Amino acid sequence: MAGLLELHDVSLSFKGVRALNALSFSVARGEICALIGPNGAGKSSLLNVINGVYRADSGDVVFDGERFEAIHPFKAAHLGIGRTFQHNALFRRLTVRENVLAGISRHGKASFLENIFRFGRDAEERRDFEARSSRIISFLGLEPYADTVVSTLPYGVQKRVDLGRALSASPKLLLLDEPMAGMNQDEKRDMSRVIAEVNRAFGTTIVLIEHDVGIVLGLASHVVVLDYGRKVADGGPDEIRTNPEVISAYLGTVH
């Protein structure tokens, strides 16, 4: 069966630096796929090609049966590709609820400001958005912070808010760029549990970048290992865990 996301021979260079080199793999509907590999391997560049921030030099991307060589990020979002960034894409002076509402509003008739400040054309739509944002906030365990300004929250909580913002648009595919970066082990375990719950409860297909291999092998059902823009391994966590080349080159000792 065709994957929700398929990459065919995707290459991308920056002034002679090959960020992605004829990369092909497929992400099945409903799976959690982790991208791992050393710094500079091409992981973020790949997410940027998938959601249209970068245009591949060659190759193509097929998302949900639709093939594209280049896509605008707004179109990607409209097709159902959601995204978080290494550095959160949050409105730092707005509250958690307002940030989640902002993610939803992008897909509505009323403007973001109309929804935030509760004026505007479509009261029914606004009530629906507010109910959806409350459900997401509750699902992510963010209720205690719902009316708190984002910039005052601990980093780990902000990462969860960013996940809520991306989730609010009900994406089919969620791209998470280092959702656990800068977290301690307890925060990572919490975030990992939340990501698994999102995947299970909403059936959202997830592609994530994470450096902590222990966390990745416990969370992902599919792991793609990159180095210098090339794919060096592609399989289930057990396959990756026991791949001698992967262990010696990228993972070190895995427990």
Ligand SMILES: Nc1ncnc2c1ncn2[C@@H]1O[C@H](COP(=O)(O)OP(=O)(O)OP(=O)(O)O)[C@@H](O)[C@H]1O
């Ligand atoms: N906008 C850019 N301009 C120039 N070079 C870039 C740009 N983005 C990425 N690169 C280069 O492309 C290569 C792949 O970078 P990329 O950020 O995709 O790797 P990564 O695996 O995400 O690394 P990290 O784990 O450090 O985030 C690197 O050599 C990087 O320097």
